[in-house]
Amino acid sequence: MHHEAFVTATFKNLKPNDVEFRMSRSSPGRYALHEFMKNVYDLKVTDGNGNALDVSRPDPYSWKVNHHDGTIKVSYILFGNMGDGTYSQIDETHAHLNMPATFMYMPNLQNQGIEVTFNVRDDLKWKVATQLKHVDGNTYYAKDLQYFMDSPTEISNYSVRSFDVDGQTINFVLHHNGTEAELDAYFEKVKKIVLQEQKVYGELPSYDYGTYTFLACYVLNASGDGMEHRNSTIITSTTSLANGGMDGNIGTVAHEFFHCWNVERIRPQSLEPFKFDQVNMSGELWFAEGFTSYFDDLSLCRAGLISQEAYIKGLIGTFNYVWNSPGRQFFNPIEMSYQAPFVDAARSVDPVNRVNTFVSYYSYGSMLGLALDLSLRENGLNLDDFMKMMWTRFGKHEQPYTVTDLHNTLNAYAGKDFGDYFFNHYIYKNEMPDMKRLLNNVGVSLTQDQNNVSFGATIVHGIISQNTIMGSSAYKAGLDNGDKIIKIGDTVINDSVDVNSIWNTYQPNDQVPIVFERFGKTQETTVVLQASNVYNLSLFETNNLALDKKKQKMRDAWLQTKK
Template identity: 30%
Template sequence: MHYSIVAADPAAHLFAVTLQIAAPAAVGQIVALPAWIPGSYMIREFARHIVQIRGESNGRTIPLKKLDKHSWQAAPCDGPLTLHYQVYAWDLSVRAAHLDQTHGFFNGTSVFLRVVGHENASHVVDIQRPQGAEYDQWRIATALPTLRAGRGAVGTYVAANYDELIDHPVEMGTFQLATFKAHGVPHEIAITGNVPNLDMVRLSADLKKICETQIAFFEPAGSKFARQAPMQRYVFLTLAVGDGYGGLEHRASTALICARADLPVKGQPECSDGYRTFLGLCSHEYFHTWNVKRIKPAAFAPYDLQVENYTSLLWLFEGFTSYYDDLMLFRCGLIDQAEYLKLVTKTINGVLLGSGRGKQSVAESSFDAWVKYYRQDENAPNAIVSYYTKGSLVALALDLTIRSETKNKKSLDDVMRVLWQKYGRDFYATNDTAGRGVTEAAVEALFDAVTGLKLKRFFDRYVRGTDDLPLEKLLASAGVTIADERKAVKPGLGARTTRGGAECKLLNVYEGGAAHRAGLSAGDVLMALDGVRVTANLDVIFGRYRVGDTVTVHAFRRDELLIFSVKLLADTTPQLGLNAMQGPDTAVATRNAWLAGRHSR
């Protein structure tokens, strides 16, 4: 299959794509654009962005019949079939495609039609910058293997099959570029956007530490594959904007979006919270190179990109990755122990905030990602649990449980390495990936086999069930105390608010809280409290009240003014804190081994 993609009209945000099919099906070739992109579990219907499409063969027009929302069938033709189509690209995210006068970006799932029946053929793609002198300095960043290099943003690339073709996003423009090697493997960082005084030297050095630590984690010294990365080259594609955050993993690259203020500044050696968060995002997406891009759930081997692919294992693939992303920052020396425990504290408090954790298990959350996690509404905290955040706590609890029960001879690290050796290392050895994914039953059996423990009760209660994890006990076994750090009981509304200008709007109303009991709803705009206009932060306003006081609240619901009598209840927002114990006892030794990734002999 031979594609050509041209940034044809940046002002209109249009990519022009040509697809040449040498041997189309005799009965009429079917082509389809994916309905979703791996790593983002929601049907997005990318075909809606195809503006127009036409077919031709040997100079003759070939009619195309639309079969469904994302598929076409060409009429039978005697020779090669060529399709010409335009893709509207105005989605400034890591999931789709974006083109304007400043840069171009696309994921293959948004622009490359799949030729049904020819998915395992080699796929070649020519990429071209826009026409005009103002685009002469544009260049290309992608992990796609190069077939023929061109000048500037022109080049020809090749993929072994369609799955590989769509797993390499492409950035074109005048980005800042830096390179480094991690255990001998070339890595590139392309930063798109206006970022003055960007410290690329520091960013490269910090990412090198993360990458080398993760490579050595899965392929430790002393093994046949010691410190061997699963890719020949890796690219971090980063779009810096005024305010943004997100990432999407690929087999040899990641697409990232961040706030420019989160990137390091020359001459400023301190590590801001924003930069630490960005490094955590990079660590998360890089860990996916192993966990989900190669170690996959059976439902993803292979993907069916036209419909939902259901699995109950996202708590492992996203949750465990969320556990290791920050842990790797500690293990590579970018954060200290206190900073790491602070990040764990934030996750615990976030999970405890919503009552949905008692109604939906992480296994159910994984399965329902398509309709619940990725389509959250104002009631989400009361109805669902995140397989990212609670999944990371499941990983923490499993790690500490395994270390405690085996006297620190085994850990979650061992399980991850065996998953890699059994399911991930050879995943792309051939084009046919069917049957190479791991099933729910196989995951649990592997945990028992690697650790020598019987963990069914743990899985029943905390993975398939909705019990809160016994973190206080487990953390104590690792020399970490957990305690409520509230300084005093204070009144609260039991809601999350946002301010826009002078408005104070309720975003979420937590089940059982004062707002819920009084009848306030998400979307209500608070106007006055006891006759005084709501202009300040609610915490400041409630500083004049006590738990149990009744206040009169005036609020707009849509365009109607309503009056509520609200009895203020104690603010139950979780404020737990983690603190490391001091001393040379066994618990402290366990903590040091856990954080460093060591075992007892």
């Protein structure tokens, strides 16, 4: 009721020297610190006979015990009220448990097996769903610490649907407040995604215990998220299937399932082994996360869950974000990936300039995936077969890879000249290819309407709400985050004024006087309005452009259902 779980951990057969137990600071699938210790209290430590033991605190995350009888029992209360892929949530609807956020561990026992027993609420008809090996009743087993920490668990009155693919079972566990009929309809979409993504690699991974499990929570008390694991994934949303989730939640399903190949088995060396006391810095996230992001909506299109027109329109926001971001002048995709510890749900209280210095490796990598796919198709190849080569070279046999391995594999697949050019220009540097030509090859128009203007800052209730974009009209005029705009030209700004409609009255290169307030003082500046840099993507047919057979064939090979 009060978001509390009572946890007891028993560590046996310990050597007589000092032992350490600790709480994780990070979680598999996340790339930042989360300091799970902050939600632990009422800690008690005893020996095998129940005698209290003296403990010391060498740091904020761990405890040391000097004298014991070979057994240490640790009990504590865990507060958890974040139902997502990183944290835990305990309430009367479910016990949604991410293992690093829930359980303490002993580093020197990390290679030993772990058993866990869940005391479920029978009165609430709770059941256990997890990728852990079932032992008996509500007891489960992991072969070592890495597997245990990578095994989120949903305990609730959930529903489940299953289907078999090539001798393995795909389970979809759903905790929601909807109907069984809604789940039936949604599961049909899930099955289409699974089968289309399987076509990319030619086979499913060999799942431990022959089972892969989606752990979905679509409830109001959850938080929107998705997190991949070796043989399962956590997918959470506040949107029910009846109120938009039928379409709105399915993209996360596509993204997370693609990860069971790309990330979980086609795995960066930099993530092995996963460290629970610090972050793993990885330069491959543009591929691991970004290429997965490219394939998620592509899979929806191939599965027939969104139209080709909707897929192309869905690219517009990410395309503009990546192409127009000033951050690319500072970091290439590898270096953007290095920023993950500071942005992956990490928090700090000091202001940052991310709007000008950072491009998400999800988005950046997604657009690089698009660029590489279309570049390969221009040469009679495709990204699907490159991913399949990465699978056969690295993923299937679980041999971790590096950026150099990615480069060498592309050389092997597409030729040294092609691979060297792509990596030397777009991965080791921050250039971007001729997307207008590449999109034109598949009958997609890339255009800009430069009759419109761009200001370069967002104004909310008369106040600039974030750092102005480097090089933009507002930036060059000296305007900054927090400035209160009093007047634009002859128009006094108040809540009844639509600022966007004001910009629509101007042309590029118009000089517009701005009156603003900063630190309590009224000031003036002049903005020279730039032409809009917003791109639009659309199918040839929507612009009444002829789509010849060659372009149609290339588009079909790209977007149609894979047989």
